[in-house]
Amino acid sequence: MIASANAAADASAEPFVVSGEQSELSAITLKDRSLSEYAQWQKPAASDSRPSSDYIDNFARNAGDALFFSPGVWINGHDAYEQRLVLRGFAVGNRQQRANAVVLRDGAPLTDVHGATNLREIDLLAVQRVDVFRGGAGPLGYGGENFGGIVNYVSPTGLNMLAGLRGRVDAGSSIEGTPGGRVHLDFAGVSPSGVVDYFVSATGGYESGFRDNNEMQDGVFNANIGFRLSSNFKTRFFFETVYSGSELAGGLSPADAAADPSQAAPPITLGPLFPGGPIIEFADGASADNFSRDLLVGRVANRTQFNVFGHDFDARLHYTRRDLESPQIDFIGVLDETGSEWGARLSASRNLQFFNIDTTYRFGGAYSTGEQDSNRFENDDGEAGFQTVDTRQKSTNLNAFFEAALRPFKKLLVDMGAKFIITDRELTVDDGDTPEDARFTGVAAKLGVVYDLFEDVKIFANASRTYEPPAFSELIADNPEDFNDLDEQDSFTYEAGVRGSFNDWIGWDVTYFNSDIENEIINLDEPETNGIGSTLANVAETTHKGFEVGLDIHLMPNRTDRALTLRNVYSYNDFRFVDAGSIGDFDGNRIAGIPQHVYRGELRYDETGRWFAAVNVQAVAGDFYADHENAFSAPSDIVLGFSAGWQLTDQAVLFVSGENITDTNYAAGVTPVTSQSTVNGRIFTPASRASVYGGLKYRF
Template sequence: MPFRHRAVPRAALPSTLLVSGLVLSAPVLAQAPPERATLSEISVSASPATGLPAGPAETAGSLTVPSVAAQRAAVNATVGSVAFVDAATFQDRYANTVRDVLKDVPGVYVQERYGQEMRLSIRGSGIARGFHVRGIELLQDGIPLNLADGSGDFYQIDPLSLRSVEVYKGGNALTFGATTLGGAVNFVTPTAYTALAPNIVRIDGGSFNTIREHFQLSRISGPADILISGTATHSDGFRDHETQRTRNVNANFGYRLAPGVETRFFLGFYDTDQKLPGSLSLFNALNNPRLANPAAITGNQSRKVTTERIANRTSFELEVGRLDLDSWAIHKNLYHPIFQVIDQDGWTYGVAPRWAGTFDLGGFRNDLILGLRAFAGINDARQFVNVAGFRGAQTLNARQSASNYEAYAENRFWFRPDMALMTGAKLFSSNRTFSDKGGLPASPTARFANVTYEGINPKLGLLWQPLPEIQVFADVTRSRDVPDFSDLAQMNLLGTTFVPLEAQRAWTYEAGSRGRIDRLAWDVTLYRAEVRDALINFTPNPGLNIPAATFNAPRTRHQGVEAAVTLDLATDLTGVGDRLSLTQIWTHNDFRFVGDPVFGNNRIAGVPVNVLRTVLGYRHPSGFHLAPTLDWVPQGAFADHANTLKVPGYALLGLQTGIDFANGVSLFMDARNLTDERYVSDISVVTNAATVAGGPVAFFPGNGRSVFGGVRASF
């Protein structure tokens, strides 16, 4: 008989409630908006010490994609921990991966493995997962990039084709409808209105035979505007068998249909061919870091991904507020020889209406967001014996189907001019269906499994703005992380097994402040998450590159500090207008099991307790800039949940410098790991390293000394 499982939390979701938030709010929308109290913009840059400008003089943006200043203001209006990164701050360095974009954001742990593969974790989301991302929603221009089951990777993100990045930690991502433990990261691409320049041509390269070319063109003609950008990258990589080739194209076309009505189409093509070097023993990772795992070479392990994306946003400026209608479709083809050849082809598609507006409620200002999301996807998942990177005998012929229906609302009620009460909630129903067609020697019997997750995630918070440039906030949020198919359809050498896991749920409490007083700027948040049924990963055999197994841990606790402080040390040192600044970023991660029957109160492996980054930045009005950097991990992370093996800490010195000429030409140099430190960048977590004969082959060495440089022309 087919196996069916239904996981329904205590707060079940009647289908009629999916639209109740919209229906019940209808009467207040008819009220005329009052004179809006404008709050001063608070800017605590995620990379303030580089001395880079915030960008060119802003235009007004457009209805579908506001100006960068408006984007920043919207992020900083959030009652909770958020961050905003202007792409101008990483234009003058070698930004090739998501780490290069987010490494200056406190609370975001992002470490490279190889190429564009890395670990991204916010507040312990997907903490022990050693591949791709879980527990964080990735968006581009506010429209989801994740597959319908919630899984995601970083191969569609081209740092050179971004205009800004918005980081909403934890439940603060409710503004997009996301309520996972880690929150959401929104990568915003430029339009012809918000681009740093109408035309950009760039070439850079350096260590590991790296070469990259980039172009961007944009035009505005009457009611129409268009922008297209493209990037091609080749790199042999630091390690053997790490060659990377990528081709990315992003484009958008906007048209003003009528006063207050605009539509915009987003198009993307992304092609990646990445060789995989595999993991090493701790000894080899520290002493022979350029080696590739022998299994990676004999299996010619790689990841070849081709993705096409089309999305549309049509925006209506109403008498009260604005209505956005989003729709999208993503086609993804994956050819991935690892322990077996994973061959997948799938579609993800969805629609998402969202209304946001400000109106008078009993004489008080009220800000309200209402939204619905319906998205689904089908993925044909096949597996074959890996014969030197080619398909051998087929071992799996399955279909993975996911669907999600969500309704959400977030309200800020300003009961005082400087104080707002925030309330919100999300109702959701998510289904995951796995169908193994069978008929193969390795999988002769057809199998079917189905699981549905439903619930409500509330949110409550308070925002106080005692001075125009200071905010203090506190909030409590409920999160729910639904397992993806990597969790549910677990793979090993014996086959694929469907494991009916529970959804991870948590209450997160946070308090913090952001602002600026004279020369001092800060962004500091303390948080604590009490997690139930945490989705914890471990790798049964990392040396063979078998995806991690997942289980529900009854109780875990995630708590920490997310802090960034910038001090302007001096100005006018060598002439009028120059500036010397010091930035300190500190991410403290205290993630533990709580009374676990196997692991007690041990630390959850995979992420170090303290991660620090220091940047001393100098910028001269002539365009010259210089920024020495220090990345310091005092003690490395545990490699196993039993806490028997810990990797060493490390300190990495870097230097970024360059000059921006008045004619639009820029030169830059980005030097990394100047002392050629040997260190472990990431880990494929195991349960107990002491029981692995010879020690686990679970470690990814960090890159050695490297230097990159480039030239950019903007005109």
């Protein structure tokens, strides 16, 4: 199963140049191939690339399912279909959908101009791979504004897919008889001249959900068409339409989650304050309030590459339209947002000899702007009633960057760069003439080295400074009609690691990182809302440090007819308050919401071209605090799953997968609070029950 190194290895000395249709974000992967195949594996950054083979044989519901084997990534479920990507612990408890990582689709931002990310916009069946750069040492043309790093979902094209029509049907159920499934079709091809290629896909899905008020239905259309007009000019257009309708069951208190994890969030009440006193109801609960989220998205993007004046230019444009309607609990109301954004990015790179040193440099900039009407209405049993908020939100981002990679001698690569960033937020209330505005400016910078210790073993180290402005939703978390006084966040990180392989039997990637953060934004709870309502505050000083480990062991090397592979991913998370300031006596406490130890693994056996079978596990251990007081811990858990597949004919593949097969009642997500003993918060999202899904893939 391990492929030998190919021509892409020749590009490894050119950190910004990759072969074929791979983007410059391409990183490394340890699965089934030699590390030296990947042109980017010499970047001095913690990175990996997750191919679709990681998840394609499972019933992968959500965008985060593609990152099971990505070290340093934690998926925090805020509902069955509402996931937050948490890289290195940043924004672990944020309710505002703020991205701690820049999330891209084919290099164009999925994270909107206001700083929010909705992963429901991703259809994993229309993704070829996911590139992940953790921290601030990745390509500055895409990152630097977010602490966590960069996540890029890359589409298939007609150049890397077999021509023709393919279909797929999935169906299954949980142990409690809650069915679900999806249907997918895609079509790819290349014109006889090779000038034009195309890929088109459509997916529709339905899940009844094992909890009350938890149905989901969605439909996604993706297409791209590429034109290679000459050896020096090519362009590709991307089109996407997404509809997602999800009922949201809401979080549960520890007692409710233990007693009946299938229930939706019950009403929020206060009292009785004395025996026989009245009970005050603040909100009706998820079912009565029709807690849900309906999202409609249209996106068009273009990437054009050409060479002029000895430079390789990369120009990108995107336009996105989003409509969102979300009935929430009573005291929030019905949220109705409609808006659009557009953006452009241009970069240029060149390889040259600089004082007889092999050098690659790249420079460029980006501009994006967008507006949305953000309105709220009273929640009348799930319907919009009297309007309570009428605002218009506008955001603008502008940045410029320069980075360079030098090879002063054969075994050493030096990578450096800097980026200047301006973010403007503007809030207009009731069509007023004097909008409130806030401007945030920052600088991101990096310096890293990679040293070839041996032919297939490399060590790397880097130092980076990262800047992150508050998202729009964070600035209005206290009051939707007024900005709060949140400041931008700054982080300084140093990290070091070693990656390599041995005789194509073992591949590994080990990274240690330490980030010192000023003004990290965290949630502060409001006791009367049972952990559902919160405000936000800057923490004077925090630290995030830990280890990220990926290890693949091929237990049957040098076999072409069969393979037995053990895959391992481990993360050690040590995230703490250093100076909590006025928010509480938390100095030295762990930042709640993420386990101290996370292990994921898979043992898979393949009979090449015939069948495969695999078992997988996720285990968490150590401290898993649910509150910043560190007085209340979420339980540790071990979750088991399996997958198998059979090649029925040259055109048909049958597969089956099982999730949580021991039916463990555990928390798929935790929203931390300041003091759980005070709040008794509804901070747990129960994970799905034991379930089995099967499917059939057919190539026409």
